[in-house]
Amino acid sequence: MECGGLTPLVIDNARSGQSGARPPDSKESMNYKLLIQYDGTEFHGWQIQGDLRTVQGELTQALSLMDGRSVNVHGSGRTDAGVHAEGQVASVEIQREISTEKLRAAINANIGRDMRVLSVETVSDDFHARYSALEKTYVYRIVNGPVISPFWWRYAHQEARPLDLERMRNTAELFLGKHNWTAFSAAQSDVEDRVRTVTQVDIIERNDARSQSPLIEIRVSAEGFLRYMVRTIAGTLMAVGRGELNREAISAAIETGARPTAAVTAPACGLTLLSVRYQ
Secondary structure, eight states: OOTTOOOOOOOOTTTTTOOTTOOTTSSOOEEEEEEEEEOGGGSOOSSOOTTSOOHHHHHHHHHHHHHTSOOOEEESSOOOTTOEEEEEEEEEEEOSOOOHHHHHHHHHTTSOTTEEEEEEEEEOTTOOTTTTOOEEEEEEEEEOSSOOOTTTTTTOEEOOSOOOHHHHHHHHGGGSEEEEOGGGSOSSOOOSOOEEEEEEEEEEEEEETTTTEEEEEEEEEESOOOTTHHHHHHHHHHHHHTTSSOHHHHHHHHHHOOOOTTOOOOOGGGEEEEEEEOO
16 A cells, blocks of 8 residues: 555445436435545646546545435635645535445545545535635745745745745735725636625744745635635735835725736645634
8 A cells, every 4th residue: 555545445336225327306415514635736726627637526526426426516615726725615415325434435535645535524404615604714825945845845835035024914904804805816707796804814934844944824814715815915915025015005906906016926836725614
């Protein structure tokens, strides 16, 4: 067995008396909540995109095989290509009678090793991973030094230039509250309402023994996010830390919706969906 490997578990519907051709409404479904982690490097994001490898696509394939029918997997949010998750949540309705422990084992045995389902629990029929979510928290990790450890290069962005954390923290206060995030999200988007409420922006620094450099974490919590929103906030705060932008420029960007040239979208590798809060 390879390091971290699992012996594939193939669900045999015929042996369990359940045919794959079963009518979709022949049994009542049970709603399940999945807690998922994944290394987003090799995924083209969360959402199914044809033949491209995606998190939703891989989970859907495994669960459809297990249930003997096509199932719909709903995520708490869509992570972009290269973005990771430590606390992604999904919901899915399954007709097959199976314990939560066996369901977790069956899913993990039929997906890639760069994704794991940590826990499975039954939830009420009205629970929806996306629409029931109250708050999401992302973290953007930055190795602030001349060398990034090979153990971090997939999961953090390297910034070799010094960053002024006090300037960054002082400016981060502007992001708190309810704002129109046009200047800090993808220009091309089908979202009509760009108003979101940010509840937390924390900037934490600690010494990282692997890279022998400071590791900076920008943690952002909100009721919801727009595409590229956290990565643009992180890129903007790094520009502030390098002295390329000041607090006044960020305040003006929030008010006018016009993004400063120096406020670039930070690379996807540094971003991780940390947690999703429900009632």
